[in-house]
Amino acid sequence: MTIIEKIFARAAGKDVKPGEYVWAKLDLVAMRDFGGPNVIQEYQSKFGERPVFNKENVAITFDLHVPARNEKVAVNQKFLRDFAVRQGVKLFDIDTGVGQHVLLESGLVKPWDIIVGTDSHMNLLGAVGAAGFGMGTTDIAGAMYKGELYFHVPPTINIKVTGGLKKFVTAKDIILSVLKNLKTDGALNRAVEFSGETIDNMDLAERITMASMVTEMSGDIGFIQPNDEIIEYIRARSGEKLEIIQPDANAVYEKIHEFKVNDLEPQIACPHSPDNVKDIGEVSKIKVDQVFIGSCTNGRFEDLKSAAEILKGNKIKPDMRLIIVPATMEVARESLEHGLYDIFMNAGAVITNPGCALCTTGHPGILAPDEVMVSTSNRNFVGKLGKGAKVFLASPPTAAATALTGVITDPREV
Amino acid sequence: MIIKGKAWCFGADIDTDQIYPGKYLPITDKQKMARHAMEGAPGGEEFRSNVKQGDIIVAGRNFGCGSSREHATVAIHGIGVSLVIARSFARIFHRNAVNTGLPIILFDEIKEIKQGDRLEVNIETGKLSNLSQNRVFQGIPITSLEMEIMKAGGLLDYLKKANT
Ligand code: SF4
Numbered sequence: 001m002t003i004i005e006k007i008f009a010r011a012a013g014k015d016v017k018p019g020e021y022v023w024a025k026l027d028l029v030a031m032r033d034f035g036g037p038n039v040i041q042e043y044q045s046k047f048g049e050r051p052v053f054n055k056e057n058v059a060i061t062f063d064l065h066v067p068a069r070n071e072k073v074a075v076n077q078k079f080l081r082d083f084a085v086r087q088g089v090k091l092f093d094i095d096t097g098v099g100q101h102v103l104l105e106s107g108l109v110k111p112w113d114i115i116v117g118t119d120s121h122m123n124l125l126g127a128v129g130a131a132g133f134g135m136g137t138t139d140i141a142g143a144m145y146k147g148e149l150y151f152h153v154p155p156t157i158n159i160k161v162t163g164g165l166k167k168f169v170t171a172k173d174i175i176l177s178v179l180k181n182l183k184t185d186g187a188l189n190r191a192v193e194f195s196g197e198t199i200d201n202m203d204l205a206e207r208i209t210m211a212s213m214v215t216e217m218s219g220d221i222g223f224i225q226p227n228d229e230i231i232e233y234i235r236a237r238s239g240e241k242l243e244i245i246q247p248d249a250n251a252v253y254e255k256i257h258e259f260k261v262n263d264l265e266p267q268i269a270c271p272h273s274p275d276n277v278k279d280i281g282e283v284s285k286i287k288v289d290q291v292f293i294g295s296c297t298n299g300r301f302e303d304l305k306s307a308a309e310i311l312k313g314n315k316i317k318p319d320m321r322l323i324i325v326p327a328t329m330e331v332a333r334e335s336l337e338h339g340l341y342d343i344f345m346n347a348g349a350v351i352t353n354p355g356c357a358l359c360t361t362g363h364p365g366i367l368a369p370d371e372v373m374v375s376t377s378n379r380n381f382v383g384k385l386g387k388g389a390k391v392f393l394a395s396p397p398t399a400a401a402t403a404l405t406g407v408i409t410d411p412r413e414v
Numbered sequence: 415m416i417i418k419g420k421a422w423c424f425g426a427d428i429d430t431d432q433i434y435p436g437k438y439l440p441i442t443d444k445q446k447m448a449r450h451a452m453e454g455a456p457g458g459e460e461f462r463s464n465v466k467q468g469d470i471i472v473a474g475r476n477f478g479c480g481s482s483r484e485h486a487t488v489a490i491h492g493i494g495v496s497l498v499i500a501r502s503f504a505r506i507f508h509r510n511a512v513n514t515g516l517p518i519i520l521f522d523e524i525k526e527i528k529q530g531d532r533l534e535v536n537i538e539t540g541k542l543s544n545l546s547q548n549r550v551f552q553g554i555p556i557t558s559l560e561m562e563i564m565k566a567g568g569l570l571d572y573l574k575k576a577n578t
Contacts, residue, residue: 139509
């Protein structure tokens with residue numbers, strides 16, 4: 001069995017085959033300020049005030065509209081807070097950050113767990129070897145009640161990455177080049193397992209970047225087998241001993257895609273699709289109005305640090321806006337302690353509170369029609385950040401270099 | 415379970431915004447939701463004004479692609495549709511249909527069904543009879559596990575029953 005099949009086998013209490021439908025036990029059920037209220041409504045309409053399956057394994061995170069941006073959001077957030085108090089489930093309020101990251105930092109996510117939640121990018125939890133699924137309202141309400149859900153066991157495709165990266169080329173550039181090859185339906189109804197020496201050597205931030213964008217390939221789950229460092233991180237946070245699970249030596253992959261990244265150039269996804277990816281050299285020096293560094297894909301300390309390396313001692317173009325959003329409060333604190341806030345402020349950046357921020361409309365910082373943004377986020381669909389706006393997706397160094405020059409810029413040129 | 419009804423034919427890649435336009439997302443009343451079923455799809459207006467309780471939607475591949483909104487299945491069900499037949503369903507729509515108790519079945523030769531044909535479908539065996547043309551076809555039913563959930567009226571009713 002592949003590691004994904006083993007995860008299902010453990011949770012289902014029997015061997016499984018891809019294509020099969022099984023009931024699997026859940027280790028964590030999560031919802032957020034957006035979508036969460038619908039889940040609770042649905043739950044209450046069927047089960048009233050009945051306690052959830054296990055209050056230790058249900059978590060609510062506030063990350064999309066924090067602090068509440070209007071009255072409707074405020075009402076929804078209050079509704080969730082009240083529910084959390086009545087049921088005794090965990091609530092991560094507006095002072096925490098992007099849900100999946102907060103769950104990771106709090107030790108609630110462990111390798112080989114099965115976790116479901118309302119965000120489409122739950123699969124970034126594959127960064128520590130957990131199987132994270134984004135699900136609909138009814139699924140999450142049912143999961144909260146029963147602690148189990150039915151799953152279609154997906155076939156696994158293996159994406160093998162080897163070779164060392166050139167300076168200022170990052171995990172984001174790797175995953176963008178994978179998207180360029182596999183396209184947005186490249187992993188439809190599939191699990192994606194990343195492997196190879198380049199992946200093995202990645203730190204948590206890089207693993208998150210890789211796993212998060214499995215959503216853009218339409219994959220069910222992304223998975224990276226944890227190395228010792230990741231196991232240590234989880235042990236320290238969860239306080240639990242972990243029993244290591246390995247894929248079988250004769251595991252069957254539906255497909256193996258190999259990528260050698262020694263010569264990889266910085267990549268950029270052009271409007272309006274995350275698979276419309278080009279080498280940065282192929283894109284002309286288009287004028288950019290705003291740069292966003294953050295999101296669940298590139299909002300870790302290491303991401304901000306790589307941007308700071310380029311911004312240090314420099315100022316952004318006067319007609320440019322640079323918005324930087326740490327993924328979590330822990331990341332914000334670490335960035336502050338390491339002097340990144342000084343560098344960012346001196347460069348002319350605006351730093352906002354941790355959260356999802358400019359991933360979608362409805363946030364401070366969206367664009368006017370026809371404006372252009374370079375973003376380190378994961379999606380650039382039409383209208384996602386304002387009518388007529390054009391969004392390019394790139395790495396934190398490329399985004400930072402672009403903020404300095406005001407046009408799309410290769411980070412090796414500044 | 416045998417479902418009989420009149421066919422309403424739609425094309426391929428009908429997305430959830432055609433099935434249930436985004437501007438109605440704030441509506442929470444299921445009856446009000448139902449009034450907008452298929453409103454954004456070609457032929458949707460005629461469907462909305464003339465559909466009868468028990469009618470059947472017939473569509474091409476990738477029905478229900480796009481966003482994950484459950485309103486889509488709720489609205490279709492609410493307006494009276496008893497079954498959706500398609501060449502394929504988008505993954506999330508498929509799951510939402512099962513979870514909200516909307517019968518669905520896969521069928522490759524949908525071009526053999528014409529607008530207004532009277533159909534009789536056994537959703538467990540997949541046997542699909544086109545009564546108007548006097549022909550019988552074979553569709554692909556959902557799995558038995560999904561069937562149980564769907565028949566219970568959806569996931570939450572299924573779980574509730576299993577627990578009592
Ligand atoms: S940043 Fe965007 S994609 Fe990521 S968790 Fe937040 S809303 Fe979802």
